[in-house]
Amino acid sequence: MNPRIREWLLGPAYFHHRRLIEESKKWDAERIRNWQRKHLSPLLTRYSDAVRDKSEYRENPDRFTRWCLPGFTVIGRTGGTTALPLSFRMDRFARRQKERAYIFDIWSEAGYRPFDNLVVFRGKTGRGLITYNRRENTWILSPSKLTPQTGAAALRALNRIGPFFLNVFPSTLFILIDLLGADAFGSLPIRGVLAGSEMFPQSQMRSFSDRFGFPLIHWYGHSEYAALAKYCPECSGFHFYPTYGYTEFLPLDGDESRVRIVATSFNRIGTQFVRYDTGDLARPSSRTCTRPFERVDAIEGRIQEYFVDRNGVNRSMVTFLFAIHNRFWDILREIQFIQRMPGRLTVRTILKDPEEQAWLEKFLRERFEPVDLDFEYPETIARTATGKLRYFISADGVKSALDS
Numbered sequence: 001m002n003p004r005i006r007e008w009l010l011g012p013a014y015f016h017h018r019r020l021i022e023e024s025k026k027w028d029a030e031r032i033r034n035w036q037r038k039h040l041s042p043l044l045t046r047y048s049d050a051v052r053d054k055s056e057y058r059e060n061p062d063r064f065t066r067w068c069l070p071g072f073t074v075i076g077r078t079g080g081t082t083a084l085p086l087s088f089r090m091d092r093f094a095r096r097q098k099e100r101a102y103i104f105d106i107w108s109e110a111g112y113r114p115f116d117n118l119v120v121f122r123g124k125t126g127r128g129l130i131t132y133n134r135r136e137n138t139w140i141l142s143p144s145k146l147t148p149q150t151g152a153a154a155l156r157a158l159n160r161i162g163p164f165f166l167n168v169f170p171s172t173l174f175i176l177i178d179l180l181g182a183d184a185f186g187s188l189p190i191r192g193v194l195a196g197s198e199m200f201p202q203s204q205m206r207s208f209s210d211r212f213g214f215p216l217i218h219w220y221g222h223s224e225y226a227a228l229a230k231y232c233p234e235c236s237g238f239h240f241y242p243t244y245g246y247t248e249f250l251p252l253d254g255d256e257s258r259v260r261i262v263a264t265s266f267n268r269i270g271t272q273f274v275r276y277d278t279g280d281l282a283r284p285s286s287r288t289c290t291r292p293f294e295r296v297d298a299i300e301g302r303i304q305e306y307f308v309d310r311n312g313v314n315r316s317m318v319t320f321l322f323a324i325h326n327r328f329w330d331i332l333r334e335i336q337f338i339q340r341m342p343g344r345l346t347v348r349t350i351l352k353d354p355e356e357q358a359w360l361e362k363f364l365r366e367r368f369e370p371v372d373l374d375f376e377y378p379e380t381i382a383r384t385a386t387g388k389l390r391y392f393i394s395a396d397g398v399k400s401a402l403d404s
């Protein structure tokens, strides 16, 4: 596709935010405060300044939604680590354009420019092993189709692309390395690894960089599009973009070393998250950095969790479960996966409507193709001491063959 047409398709909100990002990098703290106050105060007037968690948005979705005209919004969904899903409305056009302005700014640190060759190995499970999207110039490598048996074919295809950027979740990055073999992975023409949306412990980032030497980019974002932060190689912390949303760090009861990430989105259309408790935690900033924007030392909200498939390969729960973006979340009240032995998962579900059983089982069996599934439909699912529903429990001793 003609590069100029592609660029034009990035859309007006993309170019607006692109400018805003560049300008805001030169602002001082007061200028940032003034800009944020201007965008925040009408929202506080409309919704009050109370801090709200997911449950309020789940119970009163309409109260926080603006301009919900047919065709202008789409439904966004989040699974969340508490496994109670949340549906909300997102701007159909501008949100995606805005998102790309920020994500591309994050990626640019590795030299990425819009529409450079990009290979994605995350949640999208394409129809084939590798699917090419011409408009985006993106190759989707399917996590469910990549197995020890198809690894060689995947390597041949990846080598044919020429230099490319690799977009992964931190957990899927290690699965990819396992499946392709470390030496073969290291010899791929990778210009940079773009690993976000999931926790990536610093020691893991460092050992990856030491071993492979590829530029590594990491960031924090969440499905509700209210807060976005970029990992900073200079201070090893995260800097939050002030024009993406307004982020606050509020105390956590009983834990002085961590703070809650509370965020306000500045979008005009769709669900407006205002002083929204994301459920994610951070370590507050203990030092300064020469780079722009407010920082925290670390983000400690989400953990990497794996199950072991029938070939003994580690599979990321985030990829298989939280990357689902269809009606699956709507028919559920609660869900929990239990692994007692490799290659097999027990799915415990409470459905809103028991008639959805057949659809659910068929959908999950296709989705979780690398393992066998058993289904249980209990009346209740036990919680942890802190009241959280664990969406995934792995019995001790279930380990991948690749761990040893």
Ligand SMILES: [Zn+2]
Pocket (backbone or CB within 6 Å): 232, 233, 234, 235, 236, 237, 239, 289, 290, 291, 295
């Ligand atoms: Zn920094």
